[in-house]
Every structure is written in structure tokens, then in C-alpha cells.
Amino acid sequence: MSEAEQTETGNEYPHRYNALMAQKLEGKWQDYWEREETFHAPNPGEEGFDPDRPKKFIMDMFPYPSGVGLHVGHPLGYIATDIYSRYQRMQGCNVLHPMGYDAFGLPAEQYAIQTGQHPRITTEANIATMKAQMRRLGLGHDPRRSVATTDVSFYRWTQWIFLQIFNSWYDEELDRARPISELIEELESGRIEPGDTESNPGGGKWQDLNGQERAAIINERRMAYVAEIPVNWCPGLGTVLANEEVTAEGRSERGNMPVYKRPLRQWMMRITSYCERLLDDLADLDWPEPIKLMQRNWIGRSEGAEVDFLGIDPAGGESAADGWIETRGSSGWPGGSPPEELAIRVFTTRPDTLYGATYMVLAPEHPLVDRLTAAEYDDSVPGPWRGQFPGQPAETSTPAEMVAAYKDYADSKTDIERQMEEKEKTGVFIGAWAINPVTEEKVPIFIADYVLMGYGTGAIMAVPAHDTRDFEFATQFEVPIIEVVKAPSGAEIAEGEAFTDHGTAVNSGLIDGLDTPAAKNKITGWLEENGLGSGTINYKLRDWLFSRQRYWGEPFPIIYDSDGAPIGLRDSDLPLELPEMEDYKPEVDEDPDSQPKPPLARAKDWATVSIDGKDYQRELNTMPNWAGSCWYYLRYLDPDNDERYAAEETEGYWMLSGKEEKARPESYDAGTSRIGGVDLYVGGAEHAVLHLLYSRFWHKLLFDLGHVSTPEPFHKLFNQGYVQAAAFTDERGIYVEASEVEEKDGSFFHDGKPVNREFGKMGKSLKNAVTPDEICSDFGADTLRLYEMYMGPLEASKPWNTRDIIGSHRFLQRFWRNLVDEESGELRVSSEPADGELQKKLHKTIAGVRADMDSLGFNTAIAKMIELNNALTGLDSIPAETAGSLVKMIAPFAPHLAEELWEKLGHSGSLAYEPFPEADASLLVEDQVEVAIQVMGKIRARISVPAGLDAEGLEEFARQDPAVVEALEGLTVRKVIAVPDSLVNFVAN
RNA sequence: GCCAGAGUGGCGGAAUUGGCAGACGCGCCAGAUUCAAAAUCUGGUGACCUUACGGUCGUGGGGGUUCAAGUCCCCCCUCUGGCACCA
Structure with missing residues (x-):
């Protein structure tokens, strides 16, 4: 018989906390919070706003309102921020804790296309569903601030x-x-x-x-x-x-x-x-x-130098290049683009290897390729240079034909095909040469797709001796390899590989003998003096x-x-x-x-x-x-404002704090300005370089223009882990409904047939989704909240196990039973003060729970409350003070149950703003502590000694213990390590 | 391939700065209660050896530092996430 049925049949425990009672009182308190506007956070200037309280802006990454609704993996972060928000309210903070919907974009549109309805209709329906699911979880969001990026009043400000x-x-x-x-x-x-x-x-x-x-x-x-x-x-x-x-x-x-x-x-x-x-x-x-x-x-900063090589016009002969270096020497480095039509600019992080640049490679899309491609290959051009790529034309083809074929080849490849080939380098010698600005030697110019048009200048100087890719290419195409960096003595140099680390410059003219950093400096200086190059910084970010x-x-x-x-x-x-x-x-x-x-x-x-x-x-x-997710946190601040995206004072208060001086652009200095921003932002790590980078960018721009008070949007970011769940595949490798799988002797069966178990992200595709609604029905929202936090550390990914939920439910039930008689419904609370032992236990728990709450260590906070609760089970009645403290401590986790008990304890109204219990420091000190006694690192005894006893005293106590005396017999004590309140170790032989 | 994080009982996980490994929960075992079961309550539960007292081993594997290592150092294995010819 299930618990729910039991209560319906009305047996001996009508006042037991079970699923049915949980649902009843959860509904009651959700209605209360809504009616009483418990979680409305007033803005500066609004009624009820108290400027003396510190502010906390706590939010989640807002969800896509998808059609399938939430599974139990989604609310993990929402529950965590809700608990933290409730805790901060009880700490006397003004807490802004809103929730919104990222409703534009591909997923919403594709869902709408699938269902054949206008995206606005499906989006609004989905939002309504998710709101109901979140309400059922008891999440205390400020309902007035629930924005959707698709609201016209919202995207008016995006525009x-x-x-x-x-x-x-x-x-x-x-x-x-x-x-x-x-x-x-x-x-x-x-x-x-x-x-x-x-x-x-x-x-x-x-x-x-x-x-x-x-x-x-x-x-x-x-x-x-x-x-x-x-x-x-x-x-x-x-x-x-x-x-x-x-x-x-x-x-x-x-x-x-x-x-x-x-x-x-x-x-x-x-x-x-x-x-x-x-x-x-x-x-x-x-x-x-x-x-x-x-x-x-992702931003990919790299320091190096830009260097110009001069391409030699294959039609115009070599004389055109004469005097180039001298000309540059007098004209200096041209900043924007090279003045010579055929100059090829490269970016390198290793200008110290310039003397080893034996060839150049341009990206196939490089604008100079067509201009430089020769009419004919010289007879002396080696066979391997004339092209190595799948589907290449005959070796007798002209450079132009080869180049055209290669471009087609490179163009047709998707990135996935590029990966397949991986090892083999492809490319074509275009029949033209360029002048290396330091050696003044002619080097051949190739095109190859290992050089990307989108990075740097789309062209490289190739130094095969000291770059892995250039080495592979040079080996394959039989281009000369010249060593210009000597490995430091003692360094292992692998045969048949490029040496890419730092060392000493050799075969390198004016930088010979310098170590790599010095060589870089000197050659860059030389390039700058001679107008041939310049130190620069390059970024991967586009x-x-x-x-x-x-x-x-x-x-x-x-x-x-x-x-x-x-x-x-x-x-x-x-x-x-x-x-x-x-x-x-x-x-x-x-x-x-x-x-x-x-x-x-x-x-x-x-x-x-x-x-x-x-x-x-x-x-x-x-x-x-x-676009919408770039700035939605700002609209939470003042969602109904028609004049501005948010009132200046309101934005300044919640983002920077009401009292601090604003860090405006004119005073902005990246190093010293206050960062400010959202106090806690919880979401998945998958947005590391998308949303979080775009958002920072917009925010900085708005900051520069004077529209926001802080240079950064999110001060503290926390990544919650994923909820994983067992998924099962049959012999065909197809996923079967996980809820229908049965376990027998450590093996798993579906429909009588054996199935394989694996673990993956919970969701529809793996057929292993569990919805919060079913857990709320079976155990109640408070149990679900507690279980999700108790599963493990918030940041870790951990497997969902429905079987374990009962433990969290039993804890709430036991807690309830400690305070309420299950038969009569009478309080089991006495006005007697708690005895010393219980007082100590309570205050130790308070101190521990507070520390855990502050660091979002909810799993261990719960464990500490369970311990205290277990200690209460033997008592005939619970001292009112103890009961009240525990109710308040548990309130952020199981708010409905806590509100109900708070009411039963004789209080009126919500405990959402009651002060969180504080530990009395004087009750945290023990007078006796247990100390471990080791002999040669092995524990031989445990003794109880006065707390704070010094090393000598400890040793004295330890030496008297019979087990220690026995263990030390026949041994000479060489050294004694005594750590007060912890252990004593005798080193002896 | 490169970068980051992780690996602890049958399971989820605890363990300030190196200082008593396994808190708490699930599961399991035993007992109480019950006509019986469920629920509840009490106790036990890392492995191995031992009738017992007790002992030995034990935090992915191997080595090291230390009086003392889950924690620090070196090498290796596995898993997860990110990046992927970035010059």
C-alpha cells in the first residue's frame, strides 16, 4: 500500500507527514505567498524599500520555454538559487530573485513549425506550463519581474x-x-x-x-x-x-x-x-x-610580429624586387597595408625563426594568389611541389590549372572532411617566389589549406625546423629544412620532429647565440627599424x-x-x-x-x-x-519602465549597490574600478563562450556609453552540474523506456529481454526523463528540493536515482514527527530550555550550516541538519527554542513544511523574513576532545583530554595510556609529534 | 593531439591549512512492534584473517617527499568537458 492510500483510508496516523499532506500544505503556502506578495522585491523609491539592507541580485540562466516542459535535471540550479535567495532574505538582505524566458530563436521556432502553430502561441503556452511547474516547486521568484524576450515591451529595448x-x-x-x-x-x-x-x-x-x-x-x-x-x-x-x-x-x-x-x-x-x-x-x-x-x-591572444615578404612578379622578372629592402629602410613600416602590390604580410609568434623560413604558404582564398600564380612551371621545379591533393590534375598542368583545381578541392571540403584526412598535408606550389626580408633569399610560395584565411593575415612564413605543421608539409613536399633554434643542452629532441620550444638562435645572422625571448626582441626591433615588420598582438576571436x-x-x-x-x-x-x-x-x-x-x-x-x-x-x-539573453538581467530590474530600459537609480542599486559611488566611463580603469554586477549567476557551463562572452561585450559597450554602472554584468558565476540518469539500450542499440526497465541480480531487463545500461544527460532522446511533477505527486516538492540538493555538490554532475529520494522524504517525515504527534496532531514542543548538550549540538549545527550555505555546500548543510534531527528522535518533547531554530534552518530547503510548522509553533505570517539562526560562539568550544595516539603512524589508542591542551601535556597523557605503553615496549622513542586537539605520534624504533 | 576537471564501500557522496578515511543518505542484515505485512523505531554494515580479544590491507595503478598523504611531487591508466592545422 502506498502512503497516499494509507492516509485516505484514515488509519492510526492521520497527522503523519506524507506525500498527500505535503501536497496539501504546499498548495496552501504557494497560494499564501502569491496572495501576500511575499517575494515581491521593492525597488528604490517603492513602498517597503529599505535602503539600509544590503542587496543581493541572485539569478539563474533563463530557460527556453520548450514544449516538453521540465525534467528533474532542469530545476537543479533553480532550486539552488531559490535556497540561497531565501537564506539571504533571512540574513536581512534585499533580495532580487527573478526568472524569465528566452523565447526567441531556433528552438522556439522549430517547435512551432513542428506543431504547425504560430510561434507566439506555442511560446506563450510553453511559458505558462513552465511557470506552473516552477510554482509547484515552491520557487520564490518575484512574479512581477517575469520577462520574456519575445514581449514587445522587452524587445523594444533590445532594439x-x-x-x-x-x-x-x-x-x-x-x-x-x-x-x-x-x-x-x-x-x-x-x-x-x-x-x-x-x-x-x-x-x-x-x-x-x-x-x-x-x-x-x-x-x-x-x-x-x-x-x-x-x-x-x-x-x-x-x-x-x-x-x-x-x-x-x-x-x-x-x-x-x-x-x-x-x-x-x-x-x-x-x-x-x-x-x-x-x-x-x-x-x-x-x-x-x-x-x-x-x-x-576563445579570445586567443598571441603576441608576435607582422613581417612583410616581397612576392616576385612571375611575369616581371626579378629586377622589380631589387632595392626593396633599402626602400623600406628609408620609408619605414607602413601601418595599414603594404604599399607594394605584391608584398605578402605574415603574422608569426616566432620572429626569431625568420632565418629558417624556407618557404611561404598562403591560404587558398588569399587575394594575392591569382596575381602571383606563374604561367609555367620552371623545369627545375621538383615533382612533389606541383601539387599533392586528392583528384589533382596531371603533373604537366600549368600552375594556374593546379591552383584552380586545388581551390575547388579546398572549397568543396567541409570541415568534417578536413578532419578525416587530418595527417596528410595538401597544397600546390604556385610557381612564384618571395624574398625573405632577413636572408634576402628567394623562397617558394605554396597554397595549402592548413593556412586559414580567417586567422592572422591568411599567409605564413613556414619554418619547418621549428613548427610541427610546417615540418610535416616540408617533409612531404621535400622543401629544405634549416635549423635556427638549438635546443638547450639536456633537452630531449625527438628524431623526425620539429623542435618547437625555446632555445638558442643559430644560423641566424644578427641574433645568433641569443635565447629565444631575447632573439624575438632583437629581431623585432631590427624589423621595425628597417620598416620590414612590427611587433603585434593577434586574436583568434572574430x-x-x-x-x-x-x-x-x-x-x-x-x-x-x-x-x-x-x-x-x-x-x-x-x-x-x-x-x-x-x-x-x-x-x-x-x-x-x-x-x-x-x-x-x-x-x-x-x-x-x-x-x-x-x-x-x-x-x-x-x-x-x-540578443535578448545579452541583457535580460537588466530588464528584470525595472520591467515595466517605458522611459528607459531601467531607471538609473534602480539599475545602480541592484547592479552596483545602493551606496557605492558609481564607476562611470570617465573614471573607468580596468585595474581599479569596481566590477559590481549580479551577485550570483547560476547556469550550465555550455554557455561559457556564447552567452557569457556576448553578454559581457554588450555590457561593456553600454558601460562605455554611460548606460550602466558596472563594467561587468555577472560578478559571481556558478556552474551547476548536469543531472545524469541511467539509460538502457536493447540488443539493436535502441533506447528503451528507462522507467520500464527492471533490475534482477545486477542485470537489467526490459520486457523480459536483457538490456545494456549507460549513463547520460537526462532527456527525451535517451528515454530516461523524470518529470518534477511525478516526484511532487509521489513525495512532495519539499522532498524533491531536498533530494536534488542532497545528491551531491551543486557543481558536480551526478546520477539521478529515484530509489534514493525516500531518504530525503524520511528525513522530513522524521523532522515533522519530532515536532508533531502523528496521532493527535498536537505539538511535541515544550517551553523547557534545552539542556547543555543539546544547546551545544544545535549551535554547532547552526555554525556548520551557515558556513555551508555561504559556500553553496547544500549537500553537507542538509547532512548536518539530519544529524541534529536524528539526535532529537529520542526526546519526549523538543524545546521550543531548538524547534524554532531548526525550522528556520530548514526553511530555505523545505519552505512549505517549514512555514506550516512555523505556524503550528504559534507564529502568524510567513517566516521568509525571519532572521536565520546565529550560532553562539561560546557554545562552540568543547571542554573535552578526543585525541588519537599513534605509534609509528599507527593508531594505538584514543584518549579524551581537556581541549586546548599543549604538546607537553598531550604527550604526558599519551604516555600513560596502557595500549601505548605496550606498543612502546622495547622501543626507543626518537621523536614525539603532538598536535593539540588532534593527535600524538610517537616515532620510535 | 592540446588544455581543464575528476577517479574514495554494493550505490550517491563526506573529510579547513597534510593530522583518527568512509560523516549523511540509499541499499543490505538483525532485532523491536504487528495475527501478518507495510510503515515506524533500535542496532549493525569497507575488505580480508580470527571462536574471541585483536590484527593486516585499503581512497584508479606505480614510484617519491614526510613522524604522518585521499590531500604535496613525478610517471602511467580511465572517464567527463572544452579546443582542434590559430602560424
Whole structure:
């Protein structure tokens, strides 16, 4: 018989805490909290706001409102932040603990497509379902602050932020973003020159340019800009994707569809301007080191030098190159781009190996390839140079034919195919040579796909002796290998491998004999003096591709005039709402060469707009789903504000703290400014380089423009682990419903047939999902909350085991029984004071629980409360003071049960704001402690001694113990180690 | 391949700065209660040897430092996550 049935039949324990009672009182208190607005957190200036309390802003990474609802893995973090929030409220803090929904983007849209309903309808239904599930868990969010990124009143501000970004530029000198109006002022006053750029070839003066030219120069410098660059085109999803959304296998992170590199005109965000600050400010953040490291790696800073090699015109003979080095020596290093048509700029982290650069490699897409490719191969060109790649033409082909074939080959390969081949290098000698600027020797130029157009300059100097990839290529293509770095004596050098570590320069002219760092310095200095190179820093991070060809996203607040130049909408034109459409499906295609076709193009009436009598075309792309998640935490602060994304005072209070002076841009210094930000942000590690990097970038930009008070959004980040669960496969390898699997003698059976057990992330695909609703029905939300926290450390991934839940349920039941008579329902609480022993135990528990709470060690906090509770089971009645303290301690974990007991104890109202118990320090000291006595490291006795006894005293006690005397017999004591309150060790022989 | 994290009873997991390994829970065993069962309560439960007292071994494996190592150092194995020709 189940417990629930038992109560229904009304037997001898009508007042026992069981699933049925749990559900009854959980409903009661959830209604109470809602009715009494228990978890409403007032903003500064609002009724009930107390400026004297410290603030805590505690939040989770908000979820996608998916159609299948939550399983027990999802709320792990939500429960943790709820417990922490409740604890902080009881500590007297103003706690902001909201929850929202990341409802735009591919998952929501694809679910809508599957179900054939408009995404808004399915999204709203899904949000309602999730809200109900979270309410049932007793999560104390402030319901007024529940935002969804799809709300027009929300994305109106996403659009506003986009315009802020669009209307700003990065001032390299001041190292911060500034409004675009200030750029115009700078250009007009002549403090900044337009410069020789793509939009202003020849570097014309501002005064001499017409309006259209000026607009082009401005647009080129915006933090949000349109550019034609190679992007990740995913025809299967009908959209382009950010680098961060493409897996190592060259597939879309969502949907696992093939992704191809295609040059397309798209919106970009200049996140690369913030590389250095995104990197530097990590140091001040209280984040897990692995996440910081992932961001550092993703940003990928490397120090080195840019060096120019001069390509020799294969048609023009060698004389054109004469005097090049001398010319550079007098003209100096050209910053922007090399003045010579055929100069090939490379980036290297090892300028000290320049003397060993025996060839060059350009990416197949490098702009100089066609210009440099020779008409014929010289007869002296070795066979292996003429091309090594699958499907190559005959060796007698011309360089142009070879190059064309190789480009086709490289182009056709998806990244996944590249991986397959891995070991073998491919490439083609293009028949041309270049001059090494330090040796002045001719080196051959190859193209090969191991050089990537997207990194550095798309060209390298190859030093086969000291770079693994160059070594492989050189070996395979039979290019000379010259050693220029000698390994330090004692270092092991593997035969047949490149030596890539630091050493001493050899065969290297003016840097001979220098160790690597000194050699780098000296040669870089020499290059700079001679105008041939310059020390630089390179980053892996690319600008952020910001447009998507989807319906279900924020429309860009951008229109185009007849010139095709983008114009930002005025604030008064916001929000720009998504048009209602019959057909919002993306156009997907198997063909990698298909062109993106945004669904909004089909909204003909919406796509064109007339303003002041002039016709404009709207931007038809939408924003990626990261847009809303980049800043949603700010909207929680003041979700109904129509004037600003959040009131200034409110933002300053919750983000920085109400009392501190604000760190505004003019006083900003990365090293000393307060970081501020959300006090606790809990979520999965999978967002390490996506959401968390984008969000930091937007926040810094808003900070530079003076819209937020802190340079960082999230002060403390915590990654909760995954909930794993057993999954079972049958002999065909297909997953079977885990709930139907039976265990017999350590083996597992489904439908009588043996099945294999494995562990994986809980979810639909592994058929092992357990929903919180079923656990709430079987045990109650309080039991579920407790169990999820008791499973193990919050940061660890741990397996779900329904069988273990009963332990947490029994604890609550036993706790209840300690305070309430199960037959009569009468309190078992007495007004007698607790005896000394119990007092001590209670205060030790309080101290331990507090320490654990502060460090999010909820599993051990629970263990300590269980211990105390177990100590109470033998008592006839529980002293009221002890009972009250325990109820308050358990309240963050099992809030419904605690509220009910609090009420039974004679209090009115909620205990949500009751002070958390404090330990009396005087009760924490023991007067007797047990000390272990070891002889030669083995424990021979345990004795009880007065606490704090010094080493001599301890030794004295220890020597009197009969077991010790026996163990020491016949031995000479050489040394005695005595650690007060811990142990004594006799070293003897 | 590179980087990071982890490996402790049958299971989930405890163990400030090196200082009594296995807290707490599940499971299991025994007892109480019960006509009986469930529930509940009490006790036991790392392995091996021993009738017992007691002893030996034991934190993935191997070596080392130390009076003392789950914890520090070196090598290796396995698992998880991230990156992946980044010049």
C-alpha cells in the first residue's frame, strides 16, 4: 500500500507527514505567498524599500520555454538559487530573485513549425506550463519581474540597445566606445583623419568628401556594421550562424546540419575591439577558473610580429624586387597595408625563426594568389611541389590549372572532411617566389589549406625546423629544412620532429647565440627599424555575426535608403514589431550554394516603409537569439519602465549597490574600478563562450556609453552540474523506456529481454526523463528540493536515482514527527530550555550550516541538519527554542513544511523574513576532545583530554595510556609529534 | 593531439591549512512492534584473517617527499568537458 492510500483510508496516523499532506500544505503556502506578495522585491523609491539592507541580485540562466516542459535535471540550479535567495532574505538582505524566458530563436521556432502553430502561441503556452511547474516547486521568484524576450515591451529595448551599438564607434586611443556623433565632431575638427581605408581609398580629407562618402566612412567604423565576409551558411536551417554556434565537426550546434563557408553581406558586431578588456577583466570576476580559461582560449591572444615578404612578379622578372629592402629602410613600416602590390604580410609568434623560413604558404582564398600564380612551371621545379591533393590534375598542368583545381578541392571540403584526412598535408606550389626580408633569399610560395584565411593575415612564413605543421608539409613536399633554434643542452629532441620550444638562435645572422625571448626582441626591433615588420598582438576571436534569416527573432531597427546605406530608426519609431505572417517558415535547402532568403522578405507591406514622404526598405534579417539573453538581467530590474530600459537609480542599486559611488566611463580603469554586477549567476557551463562572452561585450559597450554602472554584468558565476540518469539500450542499440526497465541480480531487463545500461544527460532522446511533477505527486516538492540538493555538490554532475529520494522524504517525515504527534496532531514542543548538550549540538549545527550555505555546500548543510534531527528522535518533547531554530534552518530547503510548522509553533505570517539562526560562539568550544595516539603512524589508542591542551601535556597523557605503553615496549622513542586537539605520534624504533 | 576537471564501500557522496578515511543518505542484515505485512523505531554494515580479544590491507595503478598523504611531487591508466592545422 502506498502512503497516499494509507492516509485516505484514515488509519492510526492521520497527522503523519506524507506525500498527500505535503501536497496539501504546499498548495496552501504557494497560494499564501502569491496572495501576500511575499517575494515581491521593492525597488528604490517603492513602498517597503529599505535602503539600509544590503542587496543581493541572485539569478539563474533563463530557460527556453520548450514544449516538453521540465525534467528533474532542469530545476537543479533553480532550486539552488531559490535556497540561497531565501537564506539571504533571512540574513536581512534585499533580495532580487527573478526568472524569465528566452523565447526567441531556433528552438522556439522549430517547435512551432513542428506543431504547425504560430510561434507566439506555442511560446506563450510553453511559458505558462513552465511557470506552473516552477510554482509547484515552491520557487520564490518575484512574479512581477517575469520577462520574456519575445514581449514587445522587452524587445523594444533590445532594439534600443542595438541602436546604441549601431550609433557608436571604438576610440582606440581612449580605449572605449563613444557615440557616433562624437566621431563626426572629431572628423570635422580634424582631430581624427578619415584615413586610407576601403571606403575612402586614397585617404581623402573630410572637408573634400561628399555626403555619401562621409556616410561610408562613418558606417565603416560603427560597432554594428554590414560587411561581406565569409560566414557560416547553414542551408539546412536556412540561416547563417555565428562561429560559436558551429561545432568542431562543421555542423550547426542546433539541428546538426552541415555548415558551409560563404561570403555573404551580413550584420557584424565589433566584439574584437573589446578583446583586451574582455581578457583583462576576467581577473576580477568570481568565476570558475575553467570558464575563464575557456574564454581566454576563445579570445586567443598571441603576441608576435607582422613581417612583410616581397612576392616576385612571375611575369616581371626579378629586377622589380631589387632595392626593396633599402626602400623600406628609408620609408619605414607602413601601418595599414603594404604599399607594394605584391608584398605578402605574415603574422608569426616566432620572429626569431625568420632565418629558417624556407618557404611561404598562403591560404587558398588569399587575394594575392591569382596575381602571383606563374604561367609555367620552371623545369627545375621538383615533382612533389606541383601539387599533392586528392583528384589533382596531371603533373604537366600549368600552375594556374593546379591552383584552380586545388581551390575547388579546398572549397568543396567541409570541415568534417578536413578532419578525416587530418595527417596528410595538401597544397600546390604556385610557381612564384618571395624574398625573405632577413636572408634576402628567394623562397617558394605554396597554397595549402592548413593556412586559414580567417586567422592572422591568411599567409605564413613556414619554418619547418621549428613548427610541427610546417615540418610535416616540408617533409612531404621535400622543401629544405634549416635549423635556427638549438635546443638547450639536456633537452630531449625527438628524431623526425620539429623542435618547437625555446632555445638558442643559430644560423641566424644578427641574433645568433641569443635565447629565444631575447632573439624575438632583437629581431623585432631590427624589423621595425628597417620598416620590414612590427611587433603585434593577434586574436583568434572574430567579430560577431549578428544577423539570422529567421522569422522568430527581433527585427533590426534599420532601414535603407535608395543608396543602400543603413539608417537607424529614431527612438520614437520603436518598437518595430514583427509583422503577422501566415507563413513564417524559413526557406531551407539541401544545396550549399543556395542563397539565404529571410522570411520577412515575404511580408511585402511591412518590408517597405515611407517616412516623411521618402520610401525606405526595411532590414529583413532578424537578430540571433543571443540578443535578448545579452541583457535580460537588466530588464528584470525595472520591467515595466517605458522611459528607459531601467531607471538609473534602480539599475545602480541592484547592479552596483545602493551606496557605492558609481564607476562611470570617465573614471573607468580596468585595474581599479569596481566590477559590481549580479551577485550570483547560476547556469550550465555550455554557455561559457556564447552567452557569457556576448553578454559581457554588450555590457561593456553600454558601460562605455554611460548606460550602466558596472563594467561587468555577472560578478559571481556558478556552474551547476548536469543531472545524469541511467539509460538502457536493447540488443539493436535502441533506447528503451528507462522507467520500464527492471533490475534482477545486477542485470537489467526490459520486457523480459536483457538490456545494456549507460549513463547520460537526462532527456527525451535517451528515454530516461523524470518529470518534477511525478516526484511532487509521489513525495512532495519539499522532498524533491531536498533530494536534488542532497545528491551531491551543486557543481558536480551526478546520477539521478529515484530509489534514493525516500531518504530525503524520511528525513522530513522524521523532522515533522519530532515536532508533531502523528496521532493527535498536537505539538511535541515544550517551553523547557534545552539542556547543555543539546544547546551545544544545535549551535554547532547552526555554525556548520551557515558556513555551508555561504559556500553553496547544500549537500553537507542538509547532512548536518539530519544529524541534529536524528539526535532529537529520542526526546519526549523538543524545546521550543531548538524547534524554532531548526525550522528556520530548514526553511530555505523545505519552505512549505517549514512555514506550516512555523505556524503550528504559534507564529502568524510567513517566516521568509525571519532572521536565520546565529550560532553562539561560546557554545562552540568543547571542554573535552578526543585525541588519537599513534605509534609509528599507527593508531594505538584514543584518549579524551581537556581541549586546548599543549604538546607537553598531550604527550604526558599519551604516555600513560596502557595500549601505548605496550606498543612502546622495547622501543626507543626518537621523536614525539603532538598536535593539540588532534593527535600524538610517537616515532620510535 | 592540446588544455581543464575528476577517479574514495554494493550505490550517491563526506573529510579547513597534510593530522583518527568512509560523516549523511540509499541499499543490505538483525532485532523491536504487528495475527501478518507495510510503515515506524533500535542496532549493525569497507575488505580480508580470527571462536574471541585483536590484527593486516585499503581512497584508479606505480614510484617519491614526510613522524604522518585521499590531500604535496613525478610517471602511467580511465572517464567527463572544452579546443582542434590559430602560424
